[in-house]
Amino acid sequence: MYQNWIIINNLSLKIDTYESNQEQCTKNTKNISNNSAETWAQQRSADLIFRATLWRAFPVIIVTYLFGLYASQLNRQLVLILSLFGNIIHVIIYQAIIYKNLAEYWWYIAAFIVGLAGGTNILGIVINLMITETTEESKQSLRFVRYAAMTTALSAIATSGIGYYIQWRGYTDLLWMALGLELLSIFVVIFFLKPTHCSTSIDETTALISSSSNDANVTIKTPTISKCYHCFDICTIFSFTHHSKKRSISLILIIISYTFHLLALSSLSIMLWYLLGALFCWSSKDLGQFSTVSFITTAIFSVLGMKILIYIGANDAIICILSHICFCVYLLWISLAQYSWQLYLALLINPFSTYQSVLTIPMISKWLEVHELTYQKNFTLLVASGLCIVPCILNICLFMISRRNCNEQKLTLVSEINAEPTTLSLSNNLPSQAVDVACLIQPP
Incomplete structure (x- = not known):
């Protein structure tokens, strides 16, 4: 019995909290909802x-x-x-x-x-x-x-x-x-x-498979037929055949780390809706102030943190490790926050969580040879195209699942409509004593 009372009390507390949050959200947005232009913007801007x-x-x-x-x-x-x-x-x-x-x-x-x-x-x-x-x-x-x-x-x-x-x-x-x-x-x-x-000494047709930067001054002409394969020359910098394993593994690890970092950053896309809805119910003014403070703290503390880490002798890999730890702590702090001041306090951690994005290019440049620096820009396309393919496939799967669920809901609705007269006739024949309130109460 005591267990049931605790469950009912917790449920009542959650309902009161939800109603309080809804009232706060309504209070923050009551002036916006009356404006027809902003209402149209809310309905159409997302699409x-x-x-x-x-x-x-x-x-x-x-x-x-x-x-x-x-x-x-x-x-x-x-x-x-x-x-x-x-x-x-x-x-x-x-x-x-x-x-x-x-x-x-x-x-x-x-x-x-x-x-x-x-x-x-x-x-x-x-x-x-x-x-x-x-x-x-x-x-x-x-x-x-x-x-x-x-x-x-x-x-x-x-x-x-x-x-x-x-x-x-x-x-x-x-x-x-x-x-x-x-x-x-x-x-x-x-x-x-x-x-x-x-530069006349380094041509784009310089072979990427050359193992020494001394060959950078040699221009190697490629046939016209092989130019279509020129698009994928960037992939040869990962080859274990013509380069050391340490170099190839380092480049692969940098790209994999950067890819997963971008995937983790995509989780912050829901930050806007997280702050607009309950529990916080922020207004546009609150969001603007939070963004401004976030930018300022990031600009100041990211440089200070980088200088301190370089002063104590930390290399780029160590800095990125600390950055990922700070990013994990920042996300956990945001997800567990209950008050606005806790969100602002989390901004002291956020500046140290952005080093992976900034240091990826210099980390790659340190492992590339002179004649390979030209192909460094292709890294942007390869990572971007690879990341675009994954959500594209996932959204296609989501579309198929949503379409299947929609068809199932239509079939269920049709079956319920067809069965509705029978259900009504049966329910009308039931005596009033058939419904016992005691059956709704489960014993402890």
């Missing part, structure tokens, strides 16, 4: 963003691959200008959609154009190449961490400023500002970025 992402994803993969394949033959200044020009067209189409009330498919056209231009992927790859080629090997890790911290700090300032500006003037002016900043970026690239020239 719109999903479809636009699909339209942007395929050209991004193709363009990223082509750039990785012919990076040594392209002028990076021209690549940056084309990418920024695609972003300008993207913003202009957004402005036309707002002012001219264009059809929905224009969102997909804008996404396809920005994907065709490469977007932030190409910009990131070019910057990574510049850091790799202009920095000593011993200083690359710290340089990448500083670059990530700087971009994170700028993101924090932009996120905070955009949030307050939208409350003050709306979002249309922000698109004009974005257009102006894109034009300013093109101006900086043209007049302040030195154009890069291809």
